[in-house]
Amino acid sequence: MAEADEVQSLLEELRRTVEARREDGFYPAGLEDDLSAHFRRIVMHRVAPDLSRLDASMERLRAVPGLSPDRIPSDSGVPGGPALHRGLARLLGRQTQGILEQVEELAAALRAVADELSWAVRQASTHVHTDLIAQIDTLQDRLSALERQPAGDAGPMALAELSRRLEHLERAEEARTFRPSYSAEAFEAAFRGSQYDLKSRYRDLASRLAGCSPVLDIGCGRGEFMELLTEEGVTCSGVELDAGLAEAGRRRGLDISEGNGLADLAARADQSLGGVVLIQVVEHLTAPELLNLVSLAADKLRPGGRAVIETVNPQSLYVFARAFYLDPTHDRPVHPGYLTFLFRQAGFDGIEIDWRSPPPPDEILQPVGEPGADANYERLNQLLFGPQDYALIATR
Amino acid sequence: MQINQVMVSARPGDAITTSALELRALLRRVGRSEIFSRYVHGSLHHDVWELKDSDWLASESPEDDMIVFHASIGEPDVDRFLAGRPERLVVYYHNISPAELFYEYDPHLAGLLESGRRELSRLADRAVMAVAVSEFNAAELTAMGYRNVRVAPLITDPYRLKAQEPLLDMQARLAALEGPVIVFVGQLLPHKRPDFLLESFHVLTTYLQRPATLVLVGNHRLPRLSRALEELSRELNLDRVIITGAVPDAELAAWYGRADVFVTASEHEGFCVPPLEAMAQGVPVVARRFAALPETVGDAGILLDPGAGPIQMAEAIARVLTDDRLRAEMIERGHRRVGAYDAAAAGSALLRHLVEAAA
Numbered sequence: 001m002a003e004a005d006e007v008q009s010l011l012e013e014l015r016r017t018v019e020a021r022r023e024d025g026f027y028p029a030g031l032e033d034d035l036s037a038h039f040r041r042i043v044m045h046r047v048a049p050d051l052s053r054l055d056a057s058m059e060r061l062r063a064v065p066g067l068s069p070d071r072i073p074s075d076s077g078v079p080g081g082p083a084l085h086r087g088l089a090r091l092l093g094r095q096t097q098g099i100l101e102q103v104e105e106l107a108a109a110l111r112a113v114a115d116e117l118s119w120a121v122r123q124a125s126t127h128v129h130t131d132l133i134a135q136i137d138t139l140q141d142r143l144s145a146l147e148r149q150p151a152g153d154a155g156p157m158a159l160a161e162l163s164r165r166l167e168h169l170e171r172a173e174e175a176r177t178f179r180p181s182y183s184a185e186a187f188e189a190a191f192r193g194s195q196y197d198l199k200s201r202y203r204d205l206a207s208r209l210a211g212c213s214p215v216l217d218i219g220c221g222r223g224e225f226m227e228l229l230t231e232e233g234v235t236c237s238g239v240e241l242d243a244g245l246a247e248a249g250r251r252r253g254l255d256i257s258e259g260n261g262l263a264d265l266a267a268r269a270d271q272s273l274g275g276v277v278l279i280q281v282v283e284h285l286t287a288p289e290l291l292n293l294v295s296l297a298a299d300k301l302r303p304g305g306r307a308v309i310e311t312v313n314p315q316s317l318y319v320f321a322r323a324f325y326l327d328p329t330h331d332r333p334v335h336p337g338y339l340t341f342l343f344r345q346a347g348f349d350g351i352e353i354d355w356r357s358p359p360p361p362d363e364i365l366q367p368v369g370e371p372g373a374d375a376n377y378e379r380l381n382q383l384l385f386g387p388q389d390y391a392l393i394a395t396r
Numbered sequence: 397m398q399i400n401q402v403m404v405s406a407r408p409g410d411a412i413t414t415s416a417l418e419l420r421a422l423l424r425r426v427g428r429s430e431i432f433s434r435y436v437h438g439s440l441h442h443d444v445w446e447l448k449d450s451d452w453l454a455s456e457s458p459e460d461d462m463i464v465f466h467a468s469i470g471e472p473d474v475d476r477f478l479a480g481r482p483e484r485l486v487v488y489y490h491n492i493s494p495a496e497l498f499y500e501y502d503p504h505l506a507g508l509l510e511s512g513r514r515e516l517s518r519l520a521d522r523a524v525m526a527v528a529v530s531e532f533n534a535a536e537l538t539a540m541g542y543r544n545v546r547v548a549p550l551i552t553d554p555y556r557l558k559a560q561e562p563l564l565d566m567q568a569r570l571a572a573l574e575g576p577v578i579v580f581v582g583q584l585l586p587h588k589r590p591d592f593l594l595e596s597f598h599v600l601t602t603y604l605q606r607p608a609t610l611v612l613v614g615n616h617r618l619p620r621l622s623r624a625l626e627e628l629s630r631e632l633n634l635d636r637v638i639i640t641g642a643v644p645d646a647e648l649a650a651w652y653g654r655a656d657v658f659v660t661a662s663e664h665e666g667f668c669v670p671p672l673e674a675m676a677q678g679v680p681v682v683a684r685r686f687a688a689l690p691e692t693v694g695d696a697g698i699l700l701d702p703g704a705g706p707i708q709m710a711e712a713i714a715r716v717l718t719d720d721r722l723r724a725e726m727i728e729r730g731h732r733r734v735g736a737y738d739a740a741a742a743g744s745a746l747l748r749h750l751v752e753a754a755a
Contacts, residue, residue: 007695010722014711015704022707027603032705035595038631043500043624137619 051122058118061111067100069093178329184242188221191326198224202279205308205354206232208393212275212306216268218261219281223249226256234275239264262292271302279310280389282339283330290334291342298346301396307348309339309392310356316386318359323388336390348394355387398428399750400453400483403466404474406433406444409645411552411669412466412490415529417443418551419464422743423750434474447477458482462754464527465519468492470512478519486753487519487526487542489533490550491666491688497586501618516540525753527746529667530688544753548746550667554676554734560649570654576608576717579655579679581648581670582662584616584639590625592661592706598632599710606714608636613651615642652677657716659683661709663702668692672737675730680723682712696733697726 021027065071069089076082089096180187206228209215213235217226220238222245229236237255240246249256257264265276276297282290297307312319314333324330336353343351364385367374401420406413416431423429434447445452455461461483465474468490478485492513498506520526520541528534529550537545570577578597582588590612597610616622622639629637640647652658658674663686671681671693681697683689684704693699698712716723 006725007698010698010715011701014700014708014715017711018708027599027707031599032595032707035598035706036591039591039595039624039628042627042631043620137623140623141619 054118054121058114061114067104067107069096069100072096183244185244185248188245199228201357203228205310205391208308209234209275209277209306214273215275215277216265216273217277218265219278219284220249220256221245223252223254223256225277225279226254262289262296265293265296265300268300270299273300273305274302275306275308276301277308280312282309282311282334283324283332286331294342294346298348298396303396305396307343307394310389313355313387313390316388317384318386319388336392339392343392343394348396350395352393354391354393356391357388359385359388397460397462397754398455399423399462399464399754400429401431401464401466402447402474402478403431403433404469404471405435406431406440407437408439411550411667412468413440415551416466418743419746422747434471447473450477459484462486462750464488464750466490467512467516470508470510470515472511475515484753485519485523486750487516487523489516489526489528489537489666491533491536491664492516493585493587494664501586501620525749527749530691532688532691533666546749548749549737549742550669551739551742551746552669552672553739554669554672554737557645557649557652557673557677560646563646563650566647566650570650573609573654576656577654578608578610578657578659578713579613579651580611580659581613581651581673582660583614584612584622584625585618586621587662587664589661589663591628592709593659594625594628594632594634594637595706596659596661596709596713597637598634599707600713601634604710604714606717608717609638610634610636611638611640611651613640613643613648652679655679657682657713659709659713662686662689665689665692671697672734675734678727678730680716680726680730682709682716694733696729
């Protein structure tokens, strides 16, 4: 076919053109090689490790000939030396052979180890390498997909929005935090009565902890109950959230630390306590904190140890009219039925409820001498004027 | 007796799948014939059975039946399947890409290509005949130990894209491209040397000052290679390179329609359908003298010597773009070449071989 020659001559012409343009510098020298090398660099910019030195060493190791007594040199510059060497070699022949066999055995084992290691290195460097590259490629793809997303400034905007909401939450939290301008001591002094009153009210409860050293008093205030415990011969320590009250207690020589009672309890070793006391404290706790308290008490009390929880009695409506809402830090009253249930669930037994602080007799409804009305007053008295407090005493 | 076909992966638009479907149509004229594939693309589920459904092959005398196996890549399941079948086996060899070029991009795929050649060698004694789609493939089969090797061109219809309705939005896009458009069609795989094309294009636009657009049309299944190509075109400032990924036939037809020249730098092809499709659409072809390409392109295109680098390819492209007489000549020869390729003749050649194998 005539055209075939035409194609050939066209190719010839192209070749000549390229040659001429290379010579006059139109195409820089090495252009194609540079381009090709550049592409190789792009593809291989994460190259596999160079194992050529390892390969060379392995080659040398394989080339080492076996051990033989013939290869021990017997030449010597001393007159008669070679004969002496040969004589000695003959005399020691058996021993030499034995040693060589052992060395040969060791060398064979070492060669096998070197082979295995060399194989393992190659496996690790090729397989792990390609796996890693595949993972890096996947990550790069995902990254570039992210970078290509149109809303370029969505990131900073989202951050500003997040920061604004965080500030809002912080302000709300700040507003919820109760920080009275009066001191806790002033509040106690105004509403709780004198220290002597308190001590006489709680002496019987402190006696329930005789023999329960050491006792932790959570929310110990100025430490009146701790003094009662000390009088009973019980060693005790206390935790109080209010710095002023804690300091007042310490001034009286009591072991009181300032802080969160639940955290303090959680930090104790398991079964390290003989007693845990909370006087007028649980009504300040949230529902989750109360759960936490009971389970911590179960962990930290030793077998036979006691928990004493004294709090307001929500079954008495008089409490709400008089005492409960006087203290703005009261969260919720705890029902004795619920508290009993919690301690039973936590594995305590011998749970008893001690009803305390009946309302003053002159406040309760008085019988009028009419049987029907008096029966009604009696029922109203039970509902309205039940005991103001109760203490739950649970034994581990 | 029945003749069924077994392949590894059936995908729409894939040259091997197309040839299997064409062959089945021929075989069904004389009897039952099915295609079984280890992997079947969703759109072909009504047409191609999955290999695990091969119970269907149940036949009264399977040793009289025949399996035509399309060999193109390794696949352990297919290898095991063929080993356990009593039918006579004909290997239809589409070629297996050289594994060594794939290792740095996808070791797993490279492993499959390598095992594909091993599996194919093992079948040499088992096969009653091997059919190659080109002399190049036939030589490889003989080297693997196959004795009864025949050549029958791949069954394909180079004019199939002519039937595609033009896409309106595509046309608007193509009209917006200024200057000549250079098109490559094929999967972005290392042996097709898309990097060589980018380098040629760099020479063409930077040194020869011929503004143009290079379009690489085809599936890219090696992310590392695609990324490297993108990086190379960015670094060489080739802002008029379009890498389309896999496209539907209508879009492919539109690219051929807009192309001023078709290029491929491929170094390994068992047949290579795209140059034929380009010629059918009146697009001159520039390629390199490798593997089966001289057989497929013949004297209709410019086949650069294997030693020619990207500069010579750029010069050849520039020449085709500027020399109207040469262009007209190449287009004319292309039409003649593709006209000489006769799908019906290719089909009947293959059928004749199969009948002989069955005798």
